[in-house]
Amino acid sequence: MREVMIYSTLDAKLVPLRPRVPPRISMFVCGITPYKPSHIGHGRTMVFFDTAARFLDYLGYRVFYLQNVTDIEDKILREATEEGVEWNVISERNFAGYLREMQALGVDSVNFYARCTDYIPEIIAQIETLIAKGHAYESEGDVYYSVASFPAYGKLSGQRLEALEPGAHVEVNPKKRAPEDFALWKRERLGPRWPSPWGEGRPGWHIEDTAITVNVLGPSYDLHGGALELKFPHHEAEIAQAEAATGKSPLAAIWMHAGLLNMRGEKMSKSLGNVLSLGDALTMVRPEVLRFFFLSGHYRSPLDYAGPSSFEEANRAYETLEGSYHRLEDALAQRFPGTWTGPDGVARTFPGWKEWVAAVDATLPADPSKPGGDKVLESMESSMANDFSVREATASLYTWAGEVNVILGNNPEKVPLEPLVRALRPFRFAQKVLGFFPAKGGGASEQALGKLVEIALEARTRAKARKDFAEADRIRQELLAAGVLVEDTGGRARWRLKP
DSSP: OOOOEEEETTTTEEEEOOOSBTTEEEEEEOOOOTTSOOBHHHHHHHHHHHHHHHHHHHHTOEEEEEEEEOOSOHHHHHHHHHHTSOHHHHHHHHHHHHHHHHHHTTOOOOOEEEEGGGGHHHHHHHHHHHHHTTSEEEETTEEEEOGGGOTTTTTTTOOOGGGOOBTTTBOOOTTSSSTTOEEEEEEOSSSOOBOOTTOSEEEOHHHHHHHHHHHHTOSOEEEEEEEGGGIIIIIHHHHHHHHHHHOOSOSEEEEEEEOOEEETTEEOOTTTTOOOBHHHHHHHSOHHHHHHHHTSSOTTSOEEEOSHHHHHHHHHHHHHHHHHHHHHHHHHHTTOOSEEEOTTSOEEEOSSHHHHHHHHHHTSOOOTTSTTHHHHHHHHHHHHHBTOOHHHHHHHHHHHHHHHHHHHTTOGGGSOHHHHHHHHHHHHHIIIIIOOSOOSOOHHHHHHHHHHHHHHHHHHHHHHHTTOHHHHHHHHHHHHHTTEEEEEETTEEEEEEOO
C-alpha cells in the first residue's frame, strides 16, 4: 500500500500514516453546532476531509469516519428563545439543512453522525472518572476541569497557562479554582436538562467529543481533524480530558487542521455580517464547481472568497476539465460494441458503455513509465500521498486535459482504443477521490437517456440544416425544460444535465 505522509499539528512536521490496526483507519472530525445554517467555511472543511477519506479508501484502507453534532449549546438556546420554539427545533432544522448541503457537495464518506444528546450517560461517566482521578471538581452544581492537573496541557497548540490572562482569553468565574479551568457540566434550571450526580444540567462543549470518541473509536485512534480555529482551546481540552480519563496517550496519532476560508481577506464573522451560507452559495454555482473551489488551495492554507468572481473563476477552470472529460467519454461511448470479447476469449454483453470500458480497463496493466494517462495518474496519486495536495493533483489533471484535447483532435474515432481507456484513468481518479464530474446516472438508464437526447439533437441539427431555426430553438428549450443543457461548441452540440 502506498505510504501517505500527513502534516501532524501535534508533531509540527510530516509523519507517515501508521494505522493502529491496518488496514482499518479510525477518523474523527469535529462537526457542526447547528444553531444557524452552515456557511461556506464549514463546506470547505468538510469537503476536504471527505476527499482525504476518499483517497484513503481508494488506496485500500477501511476508513471509519465519525463526526459529532453539538445539538445542545448556549447559541442554540439563544436562537430558540428568539424564535419562541423548542431548542431541538433549531438544532434539527439546521442539521437537516447541513445534511442536504453535504449531499449536494458529494460529501458521502461519513459513516456516523453522533449527536451530543445521545451520549449524555457516557458524558456523565467520563466526568465522574475525571473527578475520581483528581482532574475535575464540582462547584455549586457545575463541574470544571482542572487544567493545572494535566501538565501536558498546551502540547498541541503551544499555549501555556501563564499566557492565559484572566478576563482576556479566559472567563472570570468565582466558581472556578483557576480562571483557565473549563466547564464539563453546567447546572441548568430553565432550559433542557438531564439528571446527574451534581444535579440537573447539561454538558459543556468540550466533553461531548471525548465521551463520543472514546466510546465509539476507543481511547486512541488514528486521525483527528477539524478547522484551525478549534485547535485552542477545544482540541487542547479534548486531549486533556481523554488522556487524563483513560490514561492512554496519544488520543489521536495525527492531528490535522484545515485553514480558514476568509471573506475578502477577513475572517468570516456573523457579527461583521460577512458570512455566506452554504445554501446561498449553492444557488450561485453548481455543487461540483463549489467543491472544486473549496479544493483549489492546500487544505492547511487559508482560502479567500472574493465575491461571485471567485466562483466564476472556479467555474471557468472546472469547465476546462469537464470539457476534456466529456470529449473523452464521447469518444469511448461512440465505440461501444455492445458485445466484447476479452483476452480470455469470452464474449460479454454490457448494459452500457461505461461497464464495457471498465472491463477493458481491467485488462490493461498500469504503466506509469510511459507518457500518457498512467503517468498522470501516478503523479496525481503521489501528490495526494504528500499531505493530500489536491491542488497539485488538480494541476496535473489540468495539464492532462489540454493534452487529451490534442490527442483527440478533430478525429477522435481514429485514436486507438487502449490509449483512450488509459487517458480516462486520471479523470476517473478525480471523480472517485476528488469528487469531480459527479455521475448523473449509470448503466442502462443513463444509456437510454443519452440515446433519447441524441435523437432530439439529431432532429435539432436537421432543423438547423433546413434553416428552421425556430424549430431548432424549440427543441433546445424543450430539452432545457426537461433538465438537459445544450451547448454549441466547435460546430457540435454538446449536452449535460442541469445541476
